[in-house]
Amino acid sequence: MDGHIDKLTIAGQSIRHDSALAHCTGDAKFVDDIPEVPGTLHAALVLSEVARGKLLALHTDKARAMPGVVAILDPKDIPGHNDVSPTHRGGEPLFVETDILHFGQALAMVVATTRDAALLAARAVTADVEVLTPILSVAESLAANDLLMDPMVMVNGDPDAALAASPLRLSGEFSCGGQEHFYLEGQICLAVPGEDGDFALYSSTQHPTEVQHITGGVLGCDYNRLSVHVRRLGGGFGGKESNASWVAAVAALGAYHTGKPVKFRMPRKTDMAVTGKRHPFLFRWDVGFDESGRIHAVDALMAADGGHTLDLSTGVLFRAVTHAMNVMAVPNLRVDGRVLRTNTVSNTAFRGFGGPQGVVLSEEIIRHVAKHLGRSPEAVRERNFAGEANGTLTPYGQKLEGDLIRRVWDETKDLSNWESRRAAVDAFNAAHTWKKRGLGSFVLAFGISFGVQAMNQAGALVHVYADGSIRLNHGGTEMGQGLFIKIAQVVAETFGVPLARVRITATSTAEVPNTSPTAASTGTDLNGWAARIAALAVKERMIKVAAEQWGVEPDDIEMSDDEVRSGNHRMRFSELAKLCLAKRVQLSAAGHYKTPGLSWDPKAMRGEPFFYFTYGASVAEVEIDTLTGEYRCLGAWLVEDCGRSLNPAVDLGQIEGAFVQGMGWLTTEELFWDKQGRLRTLGPSTYKIPGSRDVPEVFEVRLLEGAPARADTIFRSKAVGEPPLMLATCVWNALIDAAGVASMDIPATPERVLMAMSAHK
Numbered sequence: 001m002d003g004h005i006d007k008l009t010i011a012g013q014s015i016r017h018d019s020a021l022a023h024c025t026g027d028a029k030f031v032d033d034i035p036e037v038p039g040t041l042h043a044a045l046v047l048s049e050v051a052r053g054k055l056l057a058l059h060t061d062k063a064r065a066m067p068g069v070v071a072i073l074d075p076k077d078i079p080g081h082n083d084v085s086p087t088h089r090g091g092e093p094l095f096v097e098t099d100i101l102h103f104g105q106a107l108a109m110v111v112a113t114t115r116d117a118a119l120l121a122a123r124a125v126t127a128d129v130e131v132l133t134p135i136l137s138v139a140e141s142l143a144a145n146d147l148l149m150d151p152m153v154m155v156n157g158d159p160d161a162a163l164a165a166s167p168l169r170l171s172g173e174f175s176c177g178g179q180e181h182f183y184l185e186g187q188i189c190l191a192v193p194g195e196d197g198d199f200a201l202y203s204s205t206q207h208p209t210e211v212q213h214i215t216g217g218v219l220g221c222d223y224n225r226l227s228v229h230v231r232r233l234g235g236g237f238g239g240k241e242s243n244a245s246w247v248a249a250v251a252a253l254g255a256y257h258t259g260k261p262v263k264f265r266m267p268r269k270t271d272m273a274v275t276g277k278r279h280p281f282l283f284r285w286d287v288g289f290d291e292s293g294r295i296h297a298v299d300a301l302m303a304a305d306g307g308h309t310l311d312l313s314t315g316v317l318f319r320a321v322t323h324a325m326n327v328m329a330v331p332n333l334r335v336d337g338r339v340l341r342t343n344t345v346s347n348t349a350f351r352g353f354g355g356p357q358g359v360v361l362s363e364e365i366i367r368h369v370a371k372h373l374g375r376s377p378e379a380v381r382e383r384n385f386a387g388e389a390n391g392t393l394t395p396y397g398q399k400l401e402g403d404l405i406r407r408v409w410d411e412t413k414d415l416s417n418w419e420s421r422r423a424a425v426d427a428f429n430a431a432h433t434w435k436k437r438g439l440g441s442f443v444l445a446f447g448i449s450f451g452v453q454a455m456n457q458a459g460a461l462v463h464v465y466a467d468g469s470i471r472l473n474h475g476g477t478e479m480g481q482g483l484f485i486k487i488a489q490v491v492a493e494t495f496g497v498p499l500a501r502v503r504i505t506a507t508s509t510a511e512v513p514n515t516s517p518t519a520a521s522t523g524t525d526l527n528g529w530a531a532r533i534a535a536l537a538v539k540e541r542m543i544k545v546a547a548e549q550w551g552v553e554p555d556d557i558e559m560s561d562d563e564v565r566s567g568n569h570r571m572r573f574s575e576l577a578k579l580c581l582a583k584r585v586q587l588s589a590a591g592h593y594k595t596p597g598l599s600w601d602p603k604a605m606r607g608e609p610f611f612y613f614t615y616g617a618s619v620a621e622v623e624i625d626t627l628t629g630e631y632r633c634l635g636a637w638l639v640e641d642c643g644r645s646l647n648p649a650v651d652l653g654q655i656e657g658a659f660v661q662g663m664g665w666l667t668t669e670e671l672f673w674d675k676q677g678r679l680r681t682l683g684p685s686t687y688k689i690p691g692s693r694d695v696p697e698v699f700e701v702r703l704l705e706g707a708p709a710r711a712d713t714i715f716r717s718k719a720v721g722e723p724p725l726m727l728a729t730c731v732w733n734a735l736i737d738a739a740g741v742a743s744m745d746i747p748a749t750p751e752r753v754l755m756a757m758s759a760h761k
């Protein structure tokens with residue numbers, strides 16, 4: 001199975017996103033755009049108003065009497081299991097039975113004739129609660145060692161002995177905050193009852209199969225009664241990997257009890273208050289190194305704030321731990337990863353999935369070592385690059401490509417004119433008192449594959465119709481990242497037909513079952529291969545028909561330019577499709593793909609969990625106003641390895657978007673919970689996502705050229721969705737450089753910049 005072809009007629013060209021125009025004009029249909037049939041009802045949640053406590057009683061009489069109210073449902077109305085945990089049975093109730101574990105936890109739901117009526121009635125439900133003191137910070141939970149799972153400890157070499165023997169040592173502590181996904185389209189599901197206990201679920205989910213499983217569990221029905229449909233999401237960013245499932249279960253439960261279609265969409269403030277976020281982390285580290293800047297040993301604690309329940313924290317921690325040393329080969333290491341319980345929403349997947357939290361640890365260590373030695377962070381990072389001199393193995397035993405680490409960094413230095421820019425920044429700072437500029441850099445190696453081996457599979461379904469048009473369906477979901485156009489390119493390329501012949505269709509558990517979430521940046525890798533396998537199966541049958549028709553060998557037949565050819569024979573693709581039908585040849589095939597060669601021993605914390613690594617590097621220049629702490633990113637220069645990009649236009653968009661989203665996490669996006677555990681940053685006025693003016697003034701992105709993937713990826717492309725988010729780490733480094741300090745907690749807000757500088761003075 002060779003995914004490499006030399007002449008890419010469609011793949012490799014800049015083709016715009018299939019919904020580009022529809023997104024701009026508003027024609028793109030989201031779940032809330034589906035016309036409501038008469039009788040459609042709406043759901044709203046009754047929410048806890050304490051962060052921790054015991055639920056003693058719910059009072060619903062007043063709400064029940066309100067206009068439009070059709071039903072009020074609580075745990076007793078759940079026919080199956082009161083459980084929406086994606087990872088372990090009983091891990092997370094849909095509605096609280098006794099223990100309230102976070103502010104805004106769902107106690108019950110209201111179904112009413114309009115959304116407003118449902119929301120009003122939900123607010124009229126009151127609860128008797130015995131209030132308990134919540135634990136709200138990871139530090140507090142760490143002190144109590146209130147773990148949600150066993151520690152995940154990775155050891156390599158002999159860290160204790162190597163630390164003791166190191167000529168120089170430093171230690172420190174810092175933290176990073178969470179991040180709200182801020183998808184443009186909020187969480188939503190429309191549940192439509194069919195015949196005899198069947199339901200169709202129109203969900204904005206990254207994981208249609210999990211919506212099916214969790215809803216099936218809540219309703220207590222077989223999965224074959226539920227079909228989940230997803231044309232597109234208005235952004236997911238990880239926030240709709242697990243959270244979309246309980247949202248769907250709410251709609252489905254409403255539909256189950258009323259027999260009517262039920263739509264569930266929360267107000268934005270509620271969505272922000274009750275859905276999981278990126279995991280905040282607390283880090284403690286100890287490093288041993290020498291005068292040359294070579295790091296001999298690291299001993300680190302990575303404490304993740306899991307929130308009230310595990311959700312996907314195991315996977316997030318796995319990625320944080322495996323990415324903690326990033327591009328450095330550190331011979332002696334201990335990383336002690338923990339997930340702590342707090343009384344907040346359960347933290348979940350967010351673009352990077354623990355990777356961003358992992359790589360900032362290595363950068364923090366690099367910066368401190370550099371400062372101690374009076375050298376640049378760049379010099380220390382380079383000194384420790386995985387590669388010939390230091391060895392190429394990650395602490396868990398997988399090989400990094402040292403030459404690619406070098407190449408992305410060297411090209412980024414070039415692209416950013418690193419040397420002269422450094423000199424110009426230093427000159428600017430010598431000449432200015434109140435404004436200070438800073439430069440920062442970053443180099444990334446990001447492992448591609450789901451941490452859970454079984455998730456690395458995908459399915460696709462390809463039909464060729466008698467007129468030569470093609471219908472494509474696969475297990476991946478389109479959330480704006482351009483997955484659908486890339487898979488369509490793969491299929492068009494495989495048949496040698498124009499892209500316009502391929503019809504992209506909504507993801508559906510009824511067409512391709514048992515799918516993995518579209519996550520871990522693997523959407524194209526997995527579904528692209530599944531679709532290619534399906535298309536190759538149909539193509540082979542078509543070629544056989546043509547070969548028989550012409551009396552030639554199948555090997556002598558070529559399909560390209562919408563034609564089928566052999567010697568002097570030629571036929572249009574559509575003619576061959578018609579001929580196949582006449583000859584009773586099946587023109588439909590399902591494809592299934594599983595990533596080869598993955599291994600992981602969770603006890604030893606060793607193996608080759610990733611199919612391959614993507615590499616990237618970045619440089620940023622910032623300017624801060626030392627009187628206010630405010631700053632701007634003057635420029636950013638990025639080089640990202642996408643292998644042989646399937647679609648450079650889409651990939652560039654992903655890189656730019658991810659970088660700016662990463663900047664948001666590292667600089668301005670700060671979640672604030674009050675002492676009662678109520679999230680106070682519930683909209684863009686208080687929660688500062690990047691705006692158009694935060695985009696770097698100079699923004700140059702380059703795809704690494706001529707660096708095809710070494711693993712057998714689809715048409716030698718590489719994943720792009722998450723890795724560039726981490727490239728924004730250079731902005732954090734640049735702010736620290738400009739402020740002239742050693743470190744700054746994340747997010748490095750203007751307030752933090754100002755405080756750090758004052759403390760420094």
Ligand code: MTE
Nearest residue numbers: 235236237351480481519520521522523721
């Ligand atoms: N891009 C857009 N526009 N919207 C999104 O929600 N999600 C990101 C990334 N890019 C996202 C996005 C995340 S978290 C992941 S894992 C990948 O897309 C998933 O899609 P892929 O595997 O097809 O790259």
Ligand code: HPA
Nearest residue numbers: 315353450451452519520
């Ligand atoms: N990324 C995103 N989601 C996941 C992963 C991962 O690596 N593993 C399980 N769910």
Ligand code: MOS
Nearest residue numbers: 238350351519520
């Ligand atoms: Mo992305 S965080 O893997 O959905």
